[in-house]
Amino acid sequence: MLGAMRHWVACVLALAVTAACNAARAEPGAEPRAALEPLARSLVDGQYCSGVVVALIPASGSPQILAWGETARGNGKLPDGNTVFEIGSVSKTFTSLVLAEAVIDKQVTLDTPVATLLPKAKLPAGRRAITLLDLATHTSGLPRMPDNLHPADAENPYADYTEDQLFAFLGTATLGREPGAKYEYSNLGAALLGQALARRGKADWATLVATQITRPLARTSTMVALTDDARARFAQGYDGDGEPAKPWDLPTFAGAGALRSTANDLVTFVKAELAASKRATSRLARAMALTQTPQRDLDDDPPPGAGSPRPGRKIGLAWHISPDGTIWHNGQTGGYHSYVAFRPSSQVGVVVLANGGAPVVDKLGNAALAAVAGEPVPATLDLPSDRPVDDKTLESYVGSYALSPAFVITIARRGGKLYGQATGQPRIRLHATSARDFAILSASASITFEVDAGGKVTALVLHQGGIDRRAARQ
Secondary structure, X not given: OEOOEOOOEHHHHOOOOOOOOOXXXXXXXXXXXXXXXXXXXXXXXXXXXXXXXXXXXXXXXXXXXXXXXXXXXXXXXXXXXXXXXXXXXXXXXXXXXXXXXXXXXXXXXXXOEHHHOOOXXXXXXXOOOOEHHHHHOOOOOOOOOOXXXXXXXXXXXXXXXXXXXXXXXXXXXXXOOOOOOOOOOOHHHHHHHHHHHHHHHOOOHHHHHHHHHHOOOOOOOOEOOOOHXXXXXXXXXXXXXXXXXXXXXXXXXXXHHOXXXXXXXXXXXXXXXXXXXXXXXXXXXXXXXXXXXXXXXXXXXXXXXXXXXXXXOEEOOOOEEOOOOOEEEEXXXXXXXXXXXXXXXXOEEEEEEEOOOOOOHXXXXXXXXXXXXXXXXXXXXXXXXXXXXXXXXXXXXXXXXXXXXXXXXXXXXXXXXXXXXXXXXXXXEEEEOOOOEEEEOOOOEEXXXXXXXXXXXXXXXXXXXXXEEEEEEO
């Protein structure tokens, strides 16, 4: 999703923002479109998405909206700044902004226990209670997803998950680690934060976002429930296989990923964030500045043998902060991918929206940020070409593999392609690098299938960040 899945697809939700290698700098004064054209076109032509919109926000001058492809495959309609897309986990930055406004108003503090906003709920705790800061920085100790999420429709996995189910799970859950001890991306934690803020504000989450953020910014195309006008501008989504995907409904997980928006609306949002990073005078600007403030480090001291640490990675309130100061978030639902990033130091930013559930869209986002900053732009997105694997071998991998009771990776095959889908997450294409090894696009991650002496597939191993996590076949 909602896209930063820390140990599944880092590019969806916890990718380091870096430029690709083998970059070639455009000539001074060259149009960014010329540098980005082959990159965006490779996504459309490769059916990673049907259409993509890139918004470039320069330090001076007007934003530039670039677009390629179609709003629905075969309709011949180019997307534009007013085309509506699902933005998935970018919604978390709106949730954190609602929290920051409550802090600015002195209604809560970041150290307020979430239980005080939900007095009737039974919540897990460690040696201390989970705070609002813990939820906003993915350090609560809560698991990524609840283990009672069993959707009636896997193509719209959150639609029938209720608040009663959420609090029933929390009432019996135990924390994987102490609150505040370690970053681990949690859609559950973000959903709980949204629920707590809604209860405190005596309004649903969508209403809080509208009254406190989109209306003050005079933006009318960022919403949960589509108006008739927005529905007419809503791009058709496509899954990892290029097939039409259903829109996602997230009534209980709204704070984790329910928003739909446009490039034009998000440009206004990013411009406000950039202005707040320089001078925060209004209530909303001060809240934005608070969300950008680094709160916690992100695993800069891996265990022995886990590879080199990446010093300088931090998290604000939902926003990820790269060592170079880039502030960013991305998101993914079943048929859409989004990427939003800005650099306060140089006052530039980008928005990338695509109607395809493809994490590789982040690479285009990184390239767009380089283009607007006048930095080297990669010549290609380095899209992989699969090694051929016979159908019998691919079929042998099909099944379910449990990383934990609440987090299962389901492997499926369609034709000569293999896919992985984690609990509550969109399906993601796996690319064969050998008969047993498969790469995950845009992430420093891969999967290896374990096979016993009798030729039976017994487990998969997820390799990421120098850490290997084994998931036994169920």
